[in-house]
Amino acid sequence: MGYAWGSADHSFADGVTGTPAPVPYGDSSPDGFLGGVHVGYNHQINQLVLGVEADIEYSDIDGAYEDWTDGTSSGATEINWRGSVRARLGYAMDRTLLYATGGVAFADVDYWGGPAGDQGNGYSDTRTGWTIGAGVEHAFTSNLTARLEYRYSDFGSVTGGLNPDYSDVDMTTDLDTHAVRVGISYKF
Numbered sequence: 014m015g016y017a018w019g020s021a022d023h024s025f026a027d028g029v030t031g032t033p034a035p036v037p038y039g040d041s042s043p044d045g046f047l048g049g050v051h052v053g054y055n056h057q058i059n060q061l062v063l064g065v066e067a068d069i070e071y072s073d074i075d076g077a078y079e080d081w082t083d084g085t086s087s088g089a090t091e092i093n094w095r096g097s098v099r100a101r102l103g104y105a106m107d108r109t110l111l112y113a114t115g116g117v118a119f120a121d122v123d124y125w126g127g128p129a130g131d132q133g134n135g136y137s138d139t140r141t142g143w144t145i146g147a148g149v150e151h152a153f154t155s156n157l158t159a160r161l162e163y164r165y166s167d168f169g170s171v172t173g174g175l176n177p178d179y180s181d182v183d184m185t186t187d188l189d190t191h192a193v194r195v196g197i198s199y200k201f
Contacts, residue, residue: 015162015194017074018044021186023088023126028174028183041090043076043190051196055101062103062110069096074190077125077132085129090186095120095166097144108152118144118166126175126184136173140188143167150198158198166190 024038049070056063077089096119103112118141125135146164153159172185 014046014048014196015192016045017047017072017092017190017192018042019074019188019190021076021088021090021124021188023078023086023124024185025086025126026172026183026185028181039078039080039086039088041076041078041088043074043090043092043188045072045074045092047072047074047095047192047194049096051198053101055103057105060105062101062105062112064101064103064112065099066101066114067096067098070094079129081129087127087129087132088184088186089123089125089132089135090188091123091125092190093121093123097164097166099144103150110150110152110158111147112150113145113147114162114164115145116143118142118168120166120168120188122168122171122188124171124173124184124186127179127182131178134175134178135184136176138171138173140168140171142169142189152200156200158200160194160196160198162194162196164192164194166192 051068053066074092099116144166148162150160
């Protein structure tokens with residue numbers, strides 16, 4: 014389980030010509046809690062630990078903005094679930110492991126936007142990006158470990174129409190997140 018925060022930059026363009034729309038853009042700054050499960054395999058050679066790990070998490074990460082200046086706009090981002098498949102490289106010191114991790118990240122995201130006060134139009138997309146981070150894991154017994162981990166994830170940009178009411182307007186959203194997690198693992 015953990016907490017995540019990030020940046021979701023929204024910009025708008027005419028869906029037919031691609032011309033930037035005469036409206037402001039904004040950052041919906043999603044944040045919230047996440048929780049899930051992970052599975053992996055580690056191999057230790059002296060103090061060097063090599064591994065692979067996958068996780069899937071339910072998330073309650075969302076955010077919204079409204080801009081009431083000359084050309085009004087609003088945007089919202091909601092991450093429904095996220096996951097990753099990563100490599101791990103660590104250095105074991107007695108019962109404590111310091112490690113780095115990185116790989117492919119996935120997220121199911123809903124994007125909403127439109128004039129300020131109207132966020133009922135948008136699209137959904139399952140994003141693929143990348144993630145990198147570091148952590149510390151401690152073995153309390155030969156089978157039970159606990160960890161603290163930080164990861165940065167970049168899901169890139171996606172563009173979609175603001176359906177159903179503003180199908181002639183495309184909204185592009187660039188999403189990245191930071192997350193701090195605590196976890197417990199059972200080693201078989």
